[in-house]
Amino acid sequence: MLRAAGRRFLRLGSEHRAPTAAVAARAYHERVVDHYDNPRNVGSFDKNDPTVGTGLVGAPACGDVMKLQIKVDDATGKIVDACFKTFGCGSAIASSSVATEWVKGKHMEEVLSIKNTEIAKHLSLPPVKLHCSMLAEDAIKAAVKDYEAKKAKLEAGNAETTQTEKVDGA
Amino acid sequence: MASRFAPRLLLQRLSTLRRARRTSSILVASEAPADVGGGGLFSPPGPRSALGPRCVSRVSFSTRPSALDERQNPAAIDYRSLMSEEEFHTLADETIHDLLEKFEEYGDAIQVDGYEVDYGNHVLTLKLGSLGTYVINKQTPNRQIWLSSPVSGPARFDWDSTAKTWVYRRTKAALLQLLEGEVGQLCGEPISLR
Secondary structure: OHHHHHHHHHHHHHHHHOOOOHHHHHOOOHHHHHHHHOOOOEOOOOOOOOOEEEEEEEEHHHOEEEEEEEEEEOOOOEEEEEEEEEEOOHHHHHHHHHHHHHHOOOEHHHHOOOOHHHHHHHHOOOHHHHHHHHHHHHHHHHHHHHHHHHHHHHHHHHHHHHHHHHHHHO | OHHHHHHHHHHHHHHHHHHHHOOOOOOOOOOOOOOOHHHHHHOOOOHHHHOOOOOOOOOOOOOOOOOOOOOOOOOOOOHHHOOOHHHHHHHHHHHHHHHHHHHHHHHHHOOOOOEEEEEEOOEEEEEEHHHOEEEEEEEHHHOEEEEEEOOOEEEEEEEEOOOOEEEEOOOOEEHHHHHHHHHHHHHOOOOOOO
């Protein structure tokens, strides 16, 4: 709902921009606007699904919250799907959207090397919005960390049950 | 109709008056809005934080990772371990004003095309023409100073009360040293910010 309202606001801005050239200096880069108008991978996975890792970063008080989720193929360690939900400015939304695009099909270790500078460059973010790209990088890392923590917990749980089974069997 | 809104407006006005009247001396008793953090993800800051002193203990912000560490799930801010907003504003404003003065003096001394220092709404912008732009601002909910550097990208500095400096936890870099190093190198003339 917030995004729709924000989109309306953005569209309003662009309509009024045409007559005066001076306002154009502060425009969002077209890639950012593209991610806003054509959102990719917006959505949610079931966070209790063992193949899903959820990264939640930011704080509403700061004006930015990003939730980035990845779906991992247990066998290969590859990220087969990703989705996001972001509360924040256009740059934050675009940064997290780009992040979901870039992690798809990559191995978990590989995505940890995605740098905020690459995201910022891709979207031509102005200096004041570099923090959004860093948050997106953090979201990716948090999602991977969450998945690995869940996996470790599951494996510890499985190890315990096999031990008890052995004892019963004996 | 007016009477329904008046109490809240009055409260807001009181809180801004209180903030304006206080001197710059560090408080011994600090206000901490102990109930706000409990709301979880979506408790807004602002007027509520001025609602009466709940905590009287003064907390100094050390370098050990606190609830504010961004690596952990940071969605809910633990206000009990934060320094007071008053103290933060005093410290941060002092740092930023100091930087503003020094950057202005520096600009007079060196020759860099497009050198411009801008300060508005507590945001300090240092333009170095084609060499890039620095943006330094306060991030009050986190009690941090945020920096955007054309050299090292974004960074978030917390106040280290033992070292009396602003430190970026991930790299252990100190704000003033970082700026001195980068700006000095970019512009070719050493600058002292400490």
